[in-house]
Amino acid sequence: MQVLVLNSGSSSLKFQLFAMPEETIICAGVVERIGFTDAKFKFKSEHKNVETETKILTHKAALKLVAKHLLDKKEGVLKTAEDIKIVGHRVVHGGMHFNDTVEIDQDVKEKIKSLSSLAPLHNPANLEGIMVAETIFPTAKQVAVFDTAFLQSIPEKAYKFAIPNEFLTEHHIRVYGFHGTSHKYVSEQANKFLGTKESKIITIHLGNGCSMTAIKNGKSIDHSMGFSPLDGLIMGTRSGAIDPSVIFHLKDALGYSMKQINALLNKESGMLGLTGYSDLRDIELKASEGDKNCQLALQMNAYRIKKYIGSYATILNGLDAIVFTAGIGENSSLIRNLVCEDLDFLGITLDENKNNLRSKTIRTINSDTSKVKILVVPTNEELEIAKQSVSLFIN
Amino acid sequence: MQVLVLNSGSSSLKFQLFAMPEETIICAGVVERIGFTDAKFKFKSEHKNVETETKILTHKAALKLVAKHLLDKKEGVLKTAEDIKIVGHRVVHGGMHFNDTVEIDQDVKEKIKSLSSLAPLHNPANLEGIMVAETIFPTAKQVAVFDTAFLQSIPEKAYKFAIPNEFLTEHHIRVYGFHGTSHKYVSEQANKFLGTKESKIITIHLGNGCSMTAIKNGKSIDHSMGFSPLDGLIMGTRSGAIDPSVIFHLKDALGYSMKQINALLNKESGMLGLTGYSDLRDIELKASEGDKNCQLALQMNAYRIKKYIGSYATILNGLDAIVFTAGIGENSSLIRNLVCEDLDFLGITLDENKNNLRSKTIRTINSDTSKVKILVVPTNEELEIAKQSVSLFIN
Numbered sequence: 101m102q103v104l105v106l107n108s109g110s111s112s113l114k115f116q117l118f119a120m121p122e123e124t125i126i127c128a129g130v131v132e133r134i135g136f137t138d139a140k141f142k143f144k145s146e147h148k149n150v151e152t153e154t155k156i157l158t159h160k161a162a163l164k165l166v167a168k169h170l171l172d173k174k175e176g177v178l179k180t181a182e183d184i185k186i187v188g189h190r191v192v193h194g195g196m197h198f199n200d201t202v203e204i205d206q207d208v209k210e211k212i213k214s215l216s217s218l219a220p221l222h223n224p225a226n227l228e229g230i231m232v233a234e235t236i237f238p239t240a241k242q243v244a245v246f247d248t249a250f251l252q253s254i255p256e257k258a259y260k261f262a263i264p265n266e267f268l269t270e271h272h273i274r275v276y277g278f279h280g281t282s283h284k285y286v287s288e289q290a291n292k293f294l295g296t297k298e299s300k301i302i303t304i305h306l307g308n309g310c311s312m313t314a315i316k317n318g319k320s321i322d323h324s325m326g327f328s329p330l331d332g333l334i335m336g337t338r339s340g341a342i343d344p345s346v347i348f349h350l351k352d353a354l355g356y357s358m359k360q361i362n363a364l365l366n367k368e369s370g371m372l373g374l375t376g377y378s379d380l381r382d383i384e385l386k387a388s389e390g391d392k393n394c395q396l397a398l399q400m401n402a403y404r405i406k407k408y409i410g411s412y413a414t415i416l417n418g419l420d421a422i423v424f425t426a427g428i429g430e431n432s433s434l435i436r437n438l439v440c441e442d443l444d445f446l447g448i449t450l451d452e453n454k455n456n457l458r459s460k461t462i463r464t465i466n467s468d469t470s471k472v473k474i475l476v477v478p479t480n481e482e483l484e485i486a487k488q489s490v491s492l493f494i495n
Numbered sequence: 496m497q498v499l500v501l502n503s504g505s506s507s508l509k510f511q512l513f514a515m516p517e518e519t520i521i522c523a524g525v526v527e528r529i530g531f532t533d534a535k536f537k538f539k540s541e542h543k544n545v546e547t548e549t550k551i552l553t554h555k556a557a558l559k560l561v562a563k564h565l566l567d568k569k570e571g572v573l574k575t576a577e578d579i580k581i582v583g584h585r586v587v588h589g590g591m592h593f594n595d596t597v598e599i600d601q602d603v604k605e606k607i608k609s610l611s612s613l614a615p616l617h618n619p620a621n622l623e624g625i626m627v628a629e630t631i632f633p634t635a636k637q638v639a640v641f642d643t644a645f646l647q648s649i650p651e652k653a654y655k656f657a658i659p660n661e662f663l664t665e666h667h668i669r670v671y672g673f674h675g676t677s678h679k680y681v682s683e684q685a686n687k688f689l690g691t692k693e694s695k696i697i698t699i700h701l702g703n704g705c706s707m708t709a710i711k712n713g714k715s716i717d718h719s720m721g722f723s724p725l726d727g728l729i730m731g732t733r734s735g736a737i738d739p740s741v742i743f744h745l746k747d748a749l750g751y752s753m754k755q756i757n758a759l760l761n762k763e764s765g766m767l768g769l770t771g772y773s774d775l776r777d778i779e780l781k782a783s784e785g786d787k788n789c790q791l792a793l794q795m796n797a798y799r800i801k802k803y804i805g806s807y808a809t810i811l812n813g814l815d816a817i818v819f820t821a822g823i824g825e826n827s828s829l830i831r832n833l834v835c836e837d838l839d840f841l842g843i844t845l846d847e848n849k850n851n852l853r854s855k856t857i858r859t860i861n862s863d864t865s866k867v868k869i870l871v872v873p874t875n876e877e878l879e880i881a882k883q884s885v886s887l888f889i890n
């Protein structure tokens with residue numbers, strides 16, 4: 101069965117076509133700069149590797165272009181549009197409505213729309229992708245997989261903010277958490293690897309956005325991102341946690357506008373603000389050349405991850421494994437090393453040689469005597485979306 | 496030697512007169528509602544217990560009234576104003592200038608003033624107290640003891656926010672921490688009790704304001720309050736840590752003004768926002784009567800403390816003792832119980848009987864098998880200010 105996974109952003113559309121249950125990728129690509137005359141289109145399959153620049157003004161035009169290449173007589177991968185049985189959509193915000201993957205109907209679309217005020221940059225774009233897919237693949241089942249769903253098991257004492265109750269009950273302000281699809285995927289991989297579902301694990305997703313989840317017996321119980329993806333760890337361009345009074349000070353004492361402060365914390369902070377670079381590879385290189393800001397930023401980044409490991413091990417009241425994933429987590433032996441340094445009190449000790457080996461598969465990097473397993477698990481959100489989408493119609 | 500300790504707030508002036516080095520209190524009291532015609536004056540010594548309401552318009556008038564009672568021929572405790580050798584002032588914000596107690600000179604006063612933008616409610620009032628004391632006790636040494644000083648040993652990776660560097664270098668935005676005098680005092684008491692200075696301890700100050708400090712070998716290495724006393728734990732009326740994007744949402748989506756949001760987070764949140772009560776005694780009572788909001792708020796409060804214990808044990812990479820102090824920490828066996836529940840992974844187990852005993856002295860409440868000591872240490876910021884002030888001239 102062929103399953104198309106779509107991730108529709110405000111000006112981009114990413115896609116991957118899977119053969120399921122084989123879990124093989126048939127083709128994948130992206131349309132970027134939708135709305136512009138110099139939009140970029142990339143498409144890669146076994147027999148074809150296209151990169152073009154062309155005018156693509158709408159998401160509909162973008163998906164039509166994708167479909168045209170999928171169905172191309174000579175080099176395409178599908179005979180008819182009906183070959184796609186399921187389209188799985190990544191939806192960022194499921195609010196309190198969705199704690200699992202659902203088939204999309206009118207009610208689901210209305211709920212996704214109603215959650216736009218909680219995710220103004222993402223949900224409208226996700227919804228646009230759904231509506232476009234419905235017209236172009238009308239015979240396929242449309243499925244929504246929410247970034248927040250896996251985190252809906254977090255208990256109230258952990259998701260509620262200490263502000264008056266009506267902000268939760270009336271305005272739905274609470275911790276939602278994000279990257280749920282990735283945390284779910286890598287935690288399940290980890291549990292399979294450990295040979296148990298009864299586990300206490302901490303998943304550490306370090307990409308451009310970074311987040312951590314405490315997971316007990318397969319269910320999330322706490323998470324580092326909050327109401328938005330701004331909170332928690334230090335990220336590529338986001339500050340992560342910061343004393344909220346800094347915002348008042350920036351406004352009242354330093355004269356910044358709220359718009360400026362929002363942009364500052366989301367786009368100019370984090371590793372970029374500390375070092376001038378947002379790509380960790382650049383920062384590691386500069387640090388190795390002696391750049392003090394880069395060295396400190398790496399220390400700060402790892403320090404904050406350590407603190408969350410301690411918090412989560414404590415509320416789990418035990419720890420079987422920590423799991424590194426995503427661009428940085430999978431590839432940066434340096435960050436993993438800094439994070440795991442001096443954690444023997446928690447029973448975490450790294451094997452430096454194993455840590456330095458590069459690999460694309462799931463692996464342990466702890467020392468033989470480490471009580472806690474340290475795993476590196478490549479994440480695959482698209483595959484997880486495909487799997488969850490399929491499982492809706494099989495189980 | 497007689498040492499007067501002053502804590503001058505925007506509309507109040509608290510005082511205690513100590514005989515040092517005996518550490519006995521000769522008299523103590525407070526002037527409240529300074530600036531009003533119905534200001535309140537309380538004064539208590541061995542022979543005198545005054546409570547009056549009168550017009551007191553300035554801090555100078557307030558301190559004059561205090562001096563008058565101190566020097567009263569019949570019921571006073573001093574012969575002449577010169578009997579007071581040292582006046583120790585509590586100063587909230589010492590910024591990056593002060594990592595220790597100092598004798599006050601013109602330069603110190605200017606620095607305290609220059610830090611007003613970081614503590615607009617406190618530093619100007621503290622400075623006013625200093626200037627008034629200089630005129631009324633001109634022969635006494637004037638000493639400043641900073642709330643922030645003990646926390647200046649926190650390393651950069653812990654005190655720096657992940658925002659562009661110039662906000663630290665030019666605008667001094669960073670973690671300062673507060674309650675330092677209390678954390679220092681109780682940690683020293685704890686170390687004496689443990690018979691060592693080489694210790695890894697976590698001090699938990701739970702009063703109307705709440706904060707925690709990680710202390711290694713007598714030096715603070717991390718702290719839960721941030722740039723202001725708003726961050727970190729859930730407090731009587733303050734939210735503690737909250738995703739900063741909530742502020743943008745309150746403003747942009749819900750139409751609150753920044754002033755309203757500031758008041759909301761500082762004065763209407765925390766335990767008050769969650770339960771309608773800010774005094775923990777009321778909340779404990781209601782919870783015991785079945786009030787669900789109160790039960791949840793207690794759980795949330797303890798849960799957040801647990802998470803900091805885990806963080807700090809991790810960055811200390813070991814833990815000898817946790818120390819409860821201040822109104823709630825010293826008196827609420829319920830909160831201590833909730834905090835210590837299910838912490839055996841960290842080696843923390845409570846003795847419930849010991850925990851339930853009431854006492855005004857330093858004591859352990861851990862089980863005999865607990866690897867980590869759990870201490871209750873009554874705090875005494877005024878005595879600490881007196882001791883530090885004296886030590887300036889003796890060591």
Ligand SMILES: Nc1ncnc2c1ncn2[C@@H]1O[C@H](COP(=O)(O)OP(=O)(O)O)[C@@H](O)[C@H]1O
Binds near residue numbers: 306308378379426432
């Ligand atoms: N070999 C590597 N060493 C260090 N960092 C790496 C390496 N490869 C990728 N990264 C980092 O991974 C991050 C992107 O992660 P990714 O998971 O692809 O991001 P996204 O959150 O956008 O999905 C970048 O900061 C990049 O520097």
Ligand SMILES: Nc1ncnc2c1ncn2[C@@H]1O[C@H](COP(=O)(O)OP(=O)(O)O)[C@@H](O)[C@H]1O
Binds near residue numbers: 703773776779827
């Ligand atoms: N017996 C008690 N049980 C529970 N809470 C108590 C008890 N006694 C005092 N408290 C709490 O202590 C808090 C005040 O602490 P305190 O250290 O005096 O505050 P401040 O920060 O103003 O110095 C209040 O919330 C009060 O409810």
